[in-house]
Amino acid sequence: MNVLVILPILIPLTTLLLALLVRRHHAWVTVISMTGSAILLLAGIYLVALAAEGTVLSAQMGGWAAPYGISLVIDRLSAVMVAISGVIGFATLVYCFRQPMPADFLRDTHLFIQGLLVGICGAFVTADIFNLYVWFEVLLIGSFALIALGGGERRLSGAMTYLVLNMLATLLFLLAAGLVYGATGTLNMGELALLFRADEASAGAWLGVILMLVSFSIKAALFPLFGWLPASYHVAWTPVSALFAGLLTKVGVYALIRLVTLLWPEPGVVHSVLLWVACATMIIGVLGAAAQTEVRRILSFHIVSQVGYMVLGLALATPLALAGAVFYLIHHIVVKANLFFVGGIAARLSGSERLAAMGGLYARTPLLAILFAIPALSLAGIPPLSGFWAKFVLVKASLDAGIWVAAFFALFTGIFTLLSMSKIWNETFLKAHPDPERIGATGNGPRSAWFTVAGLAAITVMIGLGAGPVMDYAIAASTQLIEAPAYLQLLNRGGE
Amino acid sequence: MLISLLGIFINGLCAPFVWRLAHRHAGLLLAVVPAASFIWFALQVPEISRGGALFESLAWVPALNITLGLRLDGLALLFALLITGIGTLIVMYSGAYLRDHRQLGRFYAYLLIFMTAMLGLVLADDLIAMFVFWEATSIASYLLISFNHEKAESRRAALQALLITGGGGLALLAGLVLLGIATDTWQFSQLQSEMVQGHALFPAIMVLVLIGCFTKSAQFPFHLWLPNAMNAPTPVSAYLHSATMVKAGIYLLARLNPTLGGGTGWSTVLITLGALTALLGAVLAIRQYDLKRMLAYTTVTVLGQLTMLIGTNTSYGLQAFVLYLVAHSFYKGALFMAVGAIDHATGTRDIRRLSGLFTLMPLTGIAVGLAAFSNAGLPPFFGFIAKEFKYAGLIEMGSIGWTVTVVMILTNALLVAAAGLIFLKTFLGSPGKLSHSPHEVSPLMWIGPLLLAVGGFGLGAGNQWPEIWLVNTAVQAIASEEVDVGLYLWGGITPAVIASALTLGLGTVFYFKADAVRALANRLGSIWTFSGDLLWDKLLKRLFRFAGAVAALFQHGSLRLHMALMTLVVSICVLFGMLMMKTTPFDGHALSEVSLPGVIGCLLALGGAAGAAFMAGRLALVASLGASGLGLALFFVSINAPDVALTQLMVETLTVVFLAMVLRRMPVVPASGGSGAGANIWHAAVAVVFGLAVTLLIMTAVSQPLPGDLADWFLVNSLPSGYGSNVVNVILVDFRAVDTLGEILVVAIAALAASTLLGVGQPPTAKPRGLPEFSSLMLRQGMRPLAAILFLVSLAILWRGHNLPGGGFIGGLVAATGFTLLIVTFGRGIQRGLARIAPPTIIGLGLACAVGAGLFGLAAELSFMTGLWVAPFGVKLGTPLLFDLGVFLTVFGSVMHMLRNLIGRAV
Amino acid sequence: MEWIGAITAGIMAALGVWMMLDRHLMRVVLGIAVLGNAINLGVLTAGRFAGSEAAFTFAGQQVLDSANPLPQALVLTAIVIGFALFVFALSVLKRTHELHGDKDTDRVSQVTERPAPDQDEEEPYPPAEDRKP
Incomplete structure (x- = not known):
């Protein structure tokens, strides 16, 4: 039990330090890194299996009782997030395998991806606010390292923008953590939950938490704080972009969900604000995407729009809506990373990332066309893929709650997403390439990249067709989020 | 049922491989599974016609009560037979039509996937399962329309169809969800009109469902995608855009008629829009010279009429609906396939150039002839019975019915003229000048049209058989009350017969004066300057421009602007929160005493920071920053935090070293604030507001005594448990x-x-x-x-x-x-x-x-x-x-x- | 004293933001450091400045009027993290300077808005001879 709770952090951390010790032997680094990722993936699946039957893992670090020591809690949401991170991490490493880049570049990528995974998994399992800040910092520096890797004018410029704006977010989080401690005397999420649910939080505590939520909103790229995302995601190396797109903003969304459901299980003023923010985010994101002319830029704006959906589920606050948010999280991470990966392969085949300079891939590689169509249709919400169920639940939850506006925005955004995806499809696959000689001039790329894409597409199809069990899990997770028994009882646990 | 769905689907997935192996014969091979399904459905006819129904179900998302439920009743059976039957013929036909196309394998795959989706749509008993199939048909249609993907025209048409039907689909989803909420069930078979009609959500449900159906079935004003869909290869037009997919909206209207129908709102909308669409389609049809587009517009007409017929909700009207449905599928499918054959053989579809083909392509000619007669509604074809019953149904409605009947007479007359043009002009007369001499097409290409055309004749002539086996149950399924079904060719001199006669007469006149009619229609057309299609392009362009403007707001590439915006939003949120809570951070409880070293430390820290902020020169920067850190360290000492002070000191030292190293090779840093007065004021404002927010936040946090006992616990337990002082x-x-x-x-x-x-x-x-x-x-x-x-x-x-x-x-x-x-x-x-x-x-x-x-x-x-x-x-x-x-x-x-x-x- | 801390933190935060909005990229990076310092100060202040002794407990002694050790530990962590991030930012800055030659903040960030380079035009990763082991 104790081991299991710390595994999500320990596995990538151990992988990192082992790889660090043998870093001169690039092949060893690759082996260690991929093995570590695979183990993380398996551990994640095991955690999900445990959580699905209702077990909530919880441990006190150092054996010190809460709220003096740091608590870790793995409930359904945490478990599935860890599992998905394992999947995407592993998929990214598979994609990077045998890419035609310099060996030490690949080695560095492996190291930093492991570091990033430590931060991501840590954020998902912690139940302590300052500990969350530390893991956010780990994932931040990991992402800084990855986005700047490879250098070059454009990439470093994007890295600088990303760095400055995210530093602001993280400093705000630090301040908020300090303020919350100052106003409540605790850093433990369970104790905070008890405080807020009993309506005993002081004004200082409220303000501190609000600042924290704003900081998470920056991380999650909500309107109007999302400007950093389309300004930086598209300049990194493709697999790094995919990893970021899949996981980074979702950590922010997770933090929002966790904090809001813990502190305010009933709809309140925070939820109303989040509702409008979510609607604005959905629309502005998808409009921004419609105006872009490069594959990754389009997809970056879509990340913003889709985060709006997840926060919509959070803002509606009914169990069904929260389940929708959880389902959307799971579905979107897989689909978004997949789209970035496919975009990468398509760009390599076409010789460019700009839509105007791409084309002719439908005739040349029908396989890639199918592998693009699956996540693209899923993103647009076409049944029977995973995206449809996610959107369906959110629309139903909005209509159940009588908030027509939200349902309208959700559907309206859906049609625009479809428009965007078909634009990419048209330009990249259907239309003829302006310079047909260039197709495939730089080779098809490593085989492993195709495995990644195919694997992720298969997962999307499976979630779509097998939506039953996933939906059951999501609904159970949402109930667990609202009731939060494990968190509320943290204070009653003694040390071990 | 599930097996046939699955079978066709897998057949579709295997299609590219089958094609690669079997080339010429792939069409026949792949048609086996659909044919088998057709036979299976046909075998169910006796059971269903007796009033029974078949149910199959598979749990899908139990948590939301959604199942993959399938139900076979009269209406579904009718459609299923049409889909599988015509589908089989189309598969064979495609093999011949696209014989040498490189991507024929994919074509088969898309076609068969479409067939699965359409079949699933009509068989579905669960609202959401039906929607799944609904959207799947849109996607399959998109893939098929854009099949000639190298042409920009095809891509545009496909996108247009996708967006219109997709957008309607989303409205439909909202409507279906509301319907599910209102009736607390997702099953069609459990819907009852009482549950819905009085519900507060009823108007919304009705409007949303109607939008969905109208977009799918190309009713005005959503009709503009259907003619453009003719960019698809002819088999696609024959199958999807005449016989099956466009009927999906009609199917849903019929299926929901018992539940949602019967009210004046429902009927009014359906009749009005249906009739309008019909007339519009007919007028536009006459203007065309391209056979395929003419057929497309006549399809629009018929779809309008079908919509209208459901709205009538009369005994004759509903019978006419079913009859017309079947008749149209038969003759339209035949006509499209035949037009494809003509195109294949002669290389053109322009009626101005075609004539006298009968001698050259007799079999196709017979097919076209029979189909055209059914189209025109001549006895004893099935089309005639359909038309008769349609008039009867309208007349049954009373005064409104008469007005609509007049409109319909006009419409149908135009249809007669169109049918004449298609058959008489093209096939009779002397052979015209053509680029290469045409010949009869391969058997696979004439068997389809011929079978369907003959079917249209046979059903009409032997009309007892369809009445008993098919029409009866179908009509019962869509009617709110029991309907007495009886088909006949001749029922005496009724107003309907007179109307039919009028139609024929008028139609003949129109045919002979075709050019005059066309000129009139063109004149009307010029009034109609805003063609839907052009509007569509303009709409898309405006949309993209708007999107560009929105994107530009956030894509300015200016880091400073991003930073300023973010900081401002944060500050506003915080300050707003403070206002909302009406807090006062000025609580006078005991705070710690002011100590001089602390104050000096603070001043030094501030001075250093200010120096770094405003002074020019690298040395100044480094020195100020170092001084600021030192000041902080001093402050930390003053508040009894030695470890923190030491850390700050060491970090500051190393910071200075690093800074110096980096700055050595960089040019001089100018003084700050060099971006112009306006920007300076703006930045200063942002900074000041942020600083204010921070200060107020901290003061609010410390306004109450520190709760909890964390500090004391750490102090007490550090030595005994942690073994450290x-x-x-x-x-x-x-x-x-x-x-x-x-x-x-x-x-x-x-x-x-x-x-x-x-x-x-x-x-x-x-x-x-x-x-x-x-x-x-x-x-x-x-x-x-x-x-x-x-x-x-x-x-x-x-x-x-x-x-x-x-x-x-x-x-x-x-x-x-x-x-x-x-x-x-x-x-x-x-x-x-x-x-x-x-x-x-x-x-x-x-x-x-x-x-x-x-x-x-x-x-x-x-x-x-x-x-x-x-x-x-x-x-x-x-x-x-x-x-x-x-x-x-x-x-x-x-x-x-x-x-x-x-x-x-x-x- | 808390108010002095709060006011100082506020003014320093304002100065930090002012610096981060500067035209010269070097000042932006330094602004991060200044803002970080301000926030650290803020966190310490929020923990109150109670106590007249440093947080040490010795055997056999009563726990006297000690300062609050928790915010001190938190700030210590934050100082070190801030330092690490600052050095990283400096290295990005240095590299940017070497590549661009330009340190105008907006001109540097504009570069990301340029259209994507074609695959064979992309700036090649530094050739092998130039890299260190």
């Missing part, structure tokens, strides 16, 4: 060790990342020398002992940190400082002189110590990072000390790593 250190390495673990990880990754960046572009052959400023001999002599002392001191700091000010961090930083001195004096080569361990290895060792310290606890079946202590020879050793060592090594290694690369470049 330095409470801060015990917190760092024992109580909250996992925080520190993450922190050293940050330092490690930062070092590795910074080194990767800095390590680029270094000439490896350059001799790593120290900085020239440090080359004085005395300095070099003295530096080694000095560094050695610093190293020893750092170790001492590490050791004693658990009980006295110090600890891993400070120790590591001190050691790093010592190393700094060495490296600036002697250059990178010093590394080889000292230990041969590379800094990243030191970092790795440090992390290993830290993680290892935590693992001891796990090994002892306790929690991670549990402190375990032993006391060999009276010296207390424990895992927290090992952890502290790990911190020391990591910090030392990291700074060393960063410095090496920095110094390497600076020289």
Whole structure:
């Protein structure tokens, strides 16, 4: 039990330090890194299996009782997030395998991806606010390292923008953590939950938490704080972009969900604000995407729009809506990373990332066309893929709650997403390439990249067709989020 | 039913492979499964016609009550037979039509997938399952329309169809969800009109469902995608855009008629829009010269009429609906396929150039003839019965019915003329001038049209048979009440017969005066300057321009603007929150006393910060920043935080060193505020508001006494449980060790990342020398002992940190400082002189110590990072000390790593 | 004293933001450091400045009027993390300076808005001879 709770952090951390010790032997680094990722993936699946039957893992670090020591809690949401991170991490490493880049570049990528995974998994399992800040910092520096890797004018410029704006977010989080401690005397999420649910939080505590939520909103790229995302995601190396797109903003969304459901299980003023923010985010994101002319830029704006959906589920606050948010999280991470990966392969085949300079891939590689169509249709919400169920639940939850506006925005955004995806499809696959000689001039790329894409597409199809069990899990997770028994009882646990 | 769905689907997936293997015969091979399904459905006819129904169901998402439920009743059976039957013929036909196309395999696949989706749509009993199939048909249609994907025209048409039907689909989804909420069930078979009609949501449901159906079935004003869909290959037009997919909306209207229908709103909308669409389609049809587009517009007409017929909700009207449905599928499918054959054989579809084909293509000609007669509604064809009943149904409605009947007579007359043009003009008369001499097409291409056309004749002539087996149950399924079904060819001189006669007469006139009619229609058309299609292009363009404007708001590429916006939003949120809560941060409870050193520290910190903010020059920047840090350190001392002060001091020192190294090679930094007065004021405002927010936040937080007992608990338990007197250190390495673990990880990754960046572009052959400023001999002599002392001191700091000010961090930083001195004096080569361990290895060792310290606890079946202590020879050793060592090594290694690369470049 | 801390933190935060909005990229990076310092100060202040002794407990002694050790530990962590991130930012800055030659904040960030380079035009990763082991 104790081991299991710390595994999500320990596995990538151990992988990192082992790889660090043998870093001169690039092949060893690759082996260690991929093995570590695979183990993380398996551990994640095991955690999900445990959580699905209702077990909530919880441990006190150092054996010190809460709220003096740091608590870790793995409930359904945490478990599935860890599992998905394992999947995407592993998929990214598979994609990077045998890419035609310099060996030490690949080695560095492996190291930093492991570091990033430590931060991501840590954020998902912690139940302590300052500990969350530390893991956010780990994932931040990991992402800084990855986005700047490879250098070059454009990439470093994007890295600088990303760095400055995210530093602001993280400093705000630090301040908020300090303020919350100052106003409540605790850093433990369970104790905070008890405080807020009993309506005993002081004004200082409220303000501190609000600042924290704003900081998470920056991380999650909500309107109007999302400007950093389309300004930086598209300049990194493709697999790094995919990893970021899949996981980074979702950590922010997770933090929002966790904090809001813990502190305010009933709809309140925070939820109303989040509702409008979510609607604005959905629309502005998808409009921004419609105006872009490069594959990754389009997809970056879509990340913003889709985060709006997840926060919509959070803002509606009914169990069904929260389940929708959880389902959307799971579905979107897989689909978004997949789209970035496919975009990468398509760009390599076409010789460019700009839509105007791409084309002719439908005739040349029908396989890639199918592998693009699956996540693209899923993103647009076409049944029977995973995206449809996610959107369906959110629309139903909005209509159940009588908030027509939200349902309208959700559907309206859906049609625009479809428009965007078909634009990419048209330009990249259907239309003829302006310079047909260039197709495939730089080779098809490593085989492993195709495995990644195919694997992720298969997962999307499976979630779509097998939506039953996933939906059951999501609904159970949402109930667990609202009731939060494990968190509320943290204070009653003694040390071990 | 599930088996047939699955079978056709798998058939579709295998299609590309079958085609690659069997080429010429792939059409026949692939048609086997649909044919088998057709036969199976036909075998169910006796059972269903007796009033029974078949149910199959598969649980899909039990949590939401959604199943993959299938129901076979009269209406569904009718459609299923049409879909599988015509589908089989189309598959065979496609084989011949697209014989030499490279991507024929994919075509088969899409066609069969479409067939699955359409079949699923009509069989579905669950609202959401039906929607799944609904959207699947849209996607399949998109793939098929864009089949000739190299042409921009095809792509545009496909996108238009997708967006219109997709958008309607989303409206439909909302409507279906509302319907599900109102009736608390997702099953069609359990819907009852009482549940819905009185419900508050009823108008919304009706409107949304209607939008969905109208977009799918190309009713006005959504009709514009259907003619453009003719860009698809002819088999697609024959199958999807006449016989099946466009009927999906009609199907849903019929299916929901018992539940939603019967009210005046429903009927009015359906009749009005249906009739309007019909007339519009007919007028536009006459204007066309392209056979295919003519057929497309006549399809629009018929769809309008079908919609209208459901709206009538009369006995004759509903019978007419079913009849017309079947008749149209038969003759339209035949006509489209035949037109494809003509196109294939002659190379053109322009009626101005075609004539006298009968002698050359007799079989196709017979098919077209029979189909055209059915189209025109001549007895004894099925089309005639349909038309008769339609008029009867309208007349049954009373005064409104008469008006609509007149409109319909006009419409149908135009249809007669169109039918005439298609058959008489094209096939009779003397052969016209054609590019190459045409010949009859292959059997696969005439068997389809012929079968369907003959079917249209046969059903009409022997009309008892369809009445009993098919029409009866279908009509019952869509009617709200029991309907008496009886088909007949001749029922005496009824108003309907007179109407039919009028139609024929008028139609003949129109045919002979075709050019005049066309000219009239064109004149009307010129009034109609805003064609839907052009509007569509304009709409899309406007949309993209708007999107561009929105994107430009956030894509300005200006980091400062992003930063300013973000800071402003944060400040506003916080200040707004404060206003909402009406807090006053000015609570006069006991705060700590003001101490002079603290104030001096603050002033120094502020002064340094201000200097860094405003002064120009590199030295000024570095010095100000250093001063600011010193001021802070002084402040920390004044508030009794020695460890923090030491850390701040060491960090400040190293910061200054790093800064100096980096700034050495950079040009002078100008004074701040050089961006113009407006920008300056704006930035100053943003900064001031933010500072204000921060201050108020902190003051609000401290306005009440500190709750909780964390501080006291740490103070009390540090020595007994943590075996350390330095409470801060015990917190760092024992109580909250996992925080520190993450922190050293940050330092490690930062070092590795910074080194990767800095390590680029270094000439490896350059001799790593120290900085020239440090080359004085005395300095070099003295530096080694000095560094050695610093190293020893750092170790001492590490050791004693658990009980006295110090600890891993400070120790590591001190050691790093010592190393700094060495490296600036002697250059990178010093590394080889000292230990041969590379800094990243030191970092790795440090992390290993830290993680290892935590693992001891796990090994002892306790929690991670549990402190375990032993006391060999009276010296207390424990895992927290090992952890502290790990911190020391990591910090030392990291700074060393960063410095090496920095110094390497600076020289 | 808390108010003095709060006011100082506020003014320093304002100065930090002012610096981060500067035209010269170097000042932006330094602004991060200044803002970080301000926030650290803020966190310490929020923990109150109670106590007249440093947080040390010795055997056999009563726990006297000690300062609050928890915010001190938190700030210590934050200082070190801030330092690490600052050095990284400096290295990005240095590399940017070497590549661009330009340090105008907006001109540097504009570069990301340029259209994507074609695959064979992309700036090649530094050739092998230039890299360190």
